[in-house]
Amino acid sequence: MNNRIKVLFLTTNFHKFEEAKKIFSNYNISLRQIDYPKIEIQSDYLEDIVSYALKNIKVINEPILVEDAGLFINYLNGFPGPYSSYVFKKIGNKGILKLLENVHERNAYFMSVVGLKTRKNVIKIFKGITYGRISRSEKGSRKFGYDPIFIPEGCSKTYAEMTINEKNKTSHRSKAFKKAIDWLINNLDNI
């Protein structure tokens, strides 16, 4: 009997799927990407954005995951936060570094919110946070969003200087996905 869990991940972002796939590959769960766009509301809370997106997905035959993440920079009152992806497209890491020019306080955190909708229409939310700081310049070859300017606490490298497996050891996204996996494994009868 093959009771391998099958889960869908709704995302148009290749990097996110790549990271998630590596995490799920350590468990007996098959993850498949579906990449149609979801409805994203404007909100200061990633949880609200993720819940709303899930509620507006039509019922499907497999449990489905969505994820939203943001970089929250202390000196900028949490900017770019839930709008990280838009801000990145527009002003990029250069814009963020400009806003922090001559600024000593460089603390920041990355937050990932993973939402799961089961076949029974139950919605669960899982959160992962990684604290760190904004580097003085862009570093690293894995150029995914703000990864070249974010150094996790206790590290000397930016996310972009790490391999995906290294990043997954400390990353906000892996923390949230691991919580989701933990719930999935413990709720096989309810998904």
Added chain:
Amino acid sequence: MNNRIKVLFLTTNFHKFEEAKKIFSNYNISLRQIDYPKIEIQSDYLEDIVSYALKNIKVINEPILVEDAGLFINYLNGFPGPYSSYVFKKIGNKGILKLLENVHERNAYFMSVVGLKTRKNVIKIFKGITYGRISRSEKGSRKFGYDPIFIPEGCSKTYAEMTINEKNKTSHRSKAFKKAIDWLINNLDNI
């Protein structure tokens, strides 16, 4: 017979209501503010944000207006655009001026999108654009959003240095609202 048109304006923003009221007061239309929050999606297009908000308003007894506006700065690829209000809360005019420090190209435009939902559930969209430039520093006492750093084309004053009536002569918002008013007056049987 009193056939004065009655219209609701759904906004939590006092400044917007104040500007709109002055425009409507020149016509035979009564404008009333209702200020419960609306659903705003994330989109690069103000039209989509406004349409979605209107579609999700329950049917009411009077025609209802919503408005969304954004400042689009050329050098920043249209940033902050549809997220102007969030960006303002977080980095303010100081952040925008910082991003444009030593930048010669300061062209920008303000866009306002007014959406109207009639009692018959018809949705109409009206757009107003005012071109101009970003000033080198904040100027003016009417401190509403980016008004202290936006100088409309052909003017030497920022929006914030103008009275509301002066601003309404050139502003993106007044252009959009005047189009809405024009439509209302010409469609009395359909609203």
